[in-house]
Amino acid sequence: xxxxxxxxxxxxxxxxxxxxxxxxxxxxxxxxxxxxxxxxxxxxxxxxxxxxxxxxxxxxxxxxxxxxxxxxxxxxxxxxxxxxxxxxxxxxxxxxxxxxxxxxxxxxxxxxxxxxxxxxxxxxxxxxxxxxxxxxxxxxxxxxxxxxxxxxxxxxxxxxxxxxxxxxxxxxxxxxxxxxxxxxxxxxxxxxxxxxxxxxxxxxxxxxxxxxxxxxxxxxxxxxxxxxxxxxxxxxxxxxxxxxxxxxxxxxxxxxxxxxxxxxxxxxxxxxxxxxxxxxxxxxxxxxxxxxxxxxxxxxxxxxxxxxxxxxxxxxxxxxxxxxxxxxxxxxxxxxxxxxxxxxxxxxxxxxxxxxxxxxxx
Numbered sequence: 001x002x003x004x005x006x007x008x009x010x011x012x013x014x015x016x017x018x019x020x021x022x023x024x025x026x027x028x029x030x031x032x033x034x035x036x037x038x039x040x041x042x043x044x045x046x047x048x049x050x051x052x053x054x055x056x057x058x059x060x061x062x063x064x065x066x067x068x069x070x071x072x073x074x075x076x077x078x079x080x081x082x083x084x085x086x087x088x089x090x091x092x093x094x095x096x097x098x099x100x101x102x103x104x105x106x107x108x109x110x111x112x113x114x115x116x117x118x119x120x121x122x123x124x125x126x127x128x129x130x131x132x133x134x135x136x137x138x139x140x141x142x143x144x145x146x147x148x149x150x151x152x153x154x155x156x157x158x159x160x161x162x163x164x165x166x167x168x169x170x171x172x173x174x175x176x177x178x179x180x181x182x183x184x185x186x187x188x189x190x191x192x193x194x195x196x197x198x199x200x201x202x203x204x205x206x207x208x209x210x211x212x213x214x215x216x217x218x219x220x221x222x223x224x225x226x227x228x229x230x231x232x233x234x235x236x237x238x239x240x241x242x243x244x245x246x247x248x249x250x251x252x253x254x255x256x257x258x259x260x261x262x263x264x265x266x267x268x269x270x271x272x273x274x275x276x277x278x279x280x281x282x283x284x285x286x287x288x289x290x291x292x293x294x295x296x297x298x299x300x301x302x303x304x305x306x307x308x309x310x311x312x313x314x315x316x317x318x319x320x321x322x323x324x325x326x327x328x329x330x331x332x333x334x335x336x337x338x339x340x341x342x343x344x345x346x347x348x349x350x351x352x353x354x355x356x357x358x359x360x361x362x
Contacts, residue, residue, distance in 0.1 A: 001030070001031050001032070001069045001070075001340070001345065001346065001347065002031065002032045002033075002034055002067055002068045002069050002070075003018075003026060003031050003032070003033055003034070003068060003069065003070045003071070003072055003336065004033070004034040004035065004064035004065070004067070004068030004070070004071050004072070005017045005018050005034075005035055005036075005039065005064070005071065005072045005073060006035075006036045006039075006061045006064055006065065006071075006073070006077075006081070007036055007038070007039065007061070008073065008074050008075060009075075009078070010042060012075075012314065012315065012318075013074050013075055013315065013318070014042060014043070014317075014318045014321035015074050015317060015318070015321050015324050015325045015328055016039060016040045016043065016074070016321075016325045016328075016329070017072040017073055017074055017093070017325075017328060017329060017332055018033065018035065018039075018055075018072060018329055018332075019040070019045070019325055019326055019329040020045060020049045020050050020052075020053045020055075021053075021326075021329075022329045022330065022333050023050065023053035023054050023055050024053055024054065025333055025337075026333065026336070027054050029336075029337065029340055029342060030342070030345055031336075031340070032056065033050075033054065033055040033056065034055070034056050034058060034063075034064045034067065034068055035047075035050055035055050035056070035057055035058070035064070036057070036058055036059075036060075036061045036064060037057055037058065037059045039057070040325070042321075043321055043322050043325065044322075061081070062084065065081060065084045065085065066084070066086070068089065069088075069089065069090060069347060070089070070090035070091075070092060070336065070339075070347060071085070071089065071090065071091050071092070072092050072093065072332055072336070073091070073092070073093035074093055074094060074328065075093060075094060075095075075096075076091075076093060076095045076096065076100050076103065076104075077091070079103065082103060082106075082107065085107065085110070085112050086110075086112070087110060087111045087112065088111060088112070088113070089112050089113070090112075090113045090114075090115070090339075090347055091107065091112060091113070091114045091115070092114075092115045092117065092332060092335065092336065092339075093115075093116070093117065094116065094117055094118050094131065095114055095115075095116035095361065096116065096118070097116050097119070097361050098263075104116075104361045107361075108361060108362065113347075113349060113360065114360070114361040115335070115339075115356075115359045115360055115361070116359055116361055117129065117131045117331070117332065117335060117359060118131065118132055119358055119359045120132070120335075120355065120358065120359055121354055121355065121358045123354065123355075125355065126354075126355050128330075128331070128334040129331050129332075129334045129335040129338070129355070130331065131328055131331045131332070132177070133177045134327035134328065134330075134331055135317055135324060135327065135328065136176065136177040136178035136181070136257075137177055137178070137181045137327075138181075138317060138320050138323055138324050138327070139178050139181075139257075139286055139316050139317060140177065140178035140179060140180070140181030140182040140185065140255070140257065140286070141181050141182070141185050142316050142317075142319055142320055143178070143182055143255050143257075143284045143286050143316060144170075144182050144185040144186050144189070144255060144284075145185070146284060146311070146316075146319075147253050147255060147282045147283075147284040147311065148168075148186075148189065148253070150282045150302075150309055150311065151168065151252065151253055151280070151282050152280060153165070153168060153252070153280070154168070155167070155168045155186075155189050155190050155191050156168075156189065156190020156191070157190065167190055167191055167192050168190075168191045168192070168252040168253060169191065169192045169193075169194070169250060169251050169252050169253075170182075170186040170191040170192065170193045170194070170251070170252065170253045170254075170255065171193075171194045171195070171196070171214075171247060171248065171251045171253070171254045171255070172186070172193065172194070172195040172196075172211070172254075172255045172257065173195075173196055173197075173254065173255065173256045173257060173258055173268055173269070173293055174196075174197055174256065174257035174258030174259070174287075174293070175195045175196075175197035175199070175202035175205060175206050175213075175257075176197075176202075176257060176258075176259075178257040178286055179195060179197065179202075179255070179257040179258075180205055180206070180209060182255045182257065183195055183206060183209045183210075183211045184209050186253075186255075187209060187210045187211065191253070192212075193209075193210065193211040193212070194211060194212045194213075194214055194247065194251070195211045195212070195213055195214065196213070196214040196216075196240070196243075196244070197213075197258075198236070198240075200215075203215065214243060214244075214247060216236065216239045216240050216243055240268070241270070241273075244268065244269065244273060245272075245273050245276065248269070248273050248274075248276070248277050248281075249276055249277065249278070250278075251277070251278075251281065252278070252280070252281055252282070253281065253282045253283075253284070254269065254281070254282070254283040254284070255284050255286065256268065256269065256283065256284065256285040256286055256287055256292070256293035256294060256297075257286045257287065257293075258287060258293050259287050259290060263290075264290055264291040265287035265290040265291045265292055265293055266293065267291070267292070267293065267294070267295050268293045268294070269283065269293060269294040269295065270295045271295050271296060274294070274295075274296060274305055274306075274308055274310070275305070275306065277308050278307075278308075279306060279307025279308065280307055280308075281307075281308045281309070282308075282309045282311070283297075283308065283309065283310040283311065284311045284312075285297040285310065285311065285312040286312075286316065287312075288300075288312025288313060288314065289312075289313075289314050289315070292312055294310055294312075296310050297310055297312040298310075298312060299312055299313070299314050300312070300313055300314055335355070335359075338353070338355055338356070339356060
């Protein structure tokens with residue numbers, strides 16, 4: 001059996017699905033690994049490194065698409081390449097079925113098995129495959145580093161002979177994996193950190209990292225069984241707005257991380273709130289690609305509103321592609337390892353396995 005991977009569109013995606021250190025693990029399962037030429041040269045990884053580990057390099061991507069039993073990617077393939085897939089092939093990646101519904105529907109009709117890793121269930125057995133968590137950790141870290149670089153003051157409190165510089169105040173909106181990493185990173189760099197989330201279970205996690213949790217009076221735990229945030233009621237949204245509006249007047253840096261899987265990101269920071277924020281404040285919106293948590297966010301632009309800088313990137317992980325690829329490659333190997341039957345030496349679509357059933361696009 002053969003697994004293969006071809007180049008992503010490097011204008012939008014610099015990560016790769018297979019790294020050299022993971023090749024031997026695939027070979028140990030009895031799988032062959034086929035990659036295209038210059039697969040990760042943009043990351044400083046030469047084809048020789050892959051070949052030394054046992055992968056086979058092809059100049060023509062069509063050979064990989066034609067012969068691979070399973071194709072492992074970051075994002076969904078281009079329409080041109082999707083048209084080359086054949087019956088009974090397997091496609092694994094972050095396929096975003098909510099956006100690419102029609103494309104995936106067509107693939108399923110051709111009996112091509114599609115697995116979208118962002119649909120993994122939040123169960124213990126799936127933790128080693130959880131691409132959302134591994135990538136969000138890096139995104140939360142990098143958002144803090146980038147926003148601090150834009151902020152024109154020192155972050156930690158400094159006591160000098162000339163006087164004291166106050167520590168920067170950071171607000172993290174959304175205390176999921178990315179938010180918690182943002183809290184930890186900002187705290188390590190000396191900031192005073194506040195956080196807010198609709199899930200009350202987050203309070204203990206935020207406080208364990210040294211952050212102060214902002215609680216809306218009379219709030220209830222708005223968390224799904226899968227551990228994600230639910231949409232809030234209008235009453236809750238109003239209470240949250242009032243609390244945020246007052247808090248934001250005193251904040252220096254805001255990191256937005258709130259997302260609802262498969263839906264547009266909730267707008268939490270509205271224009272009127274931004275109008276009352278201090279000049280020099282930085283807002284980094286990690287939800288930009290799904291519409292943004294800030295009403296004024298624009299993807300891949302830095303917006304300046306009365307001195308408040310609002311930043312939002314389509315893919316912040318393109319700034320950490322080596323680290324992100326290393327984690328993603330391990331996640332996707334663990335998923336393939338679960339999908340592959342070592343005794344039958346075949347890919348087994350066992351729909352009684354919750355991981356396979358939940359991630360398979362139907």
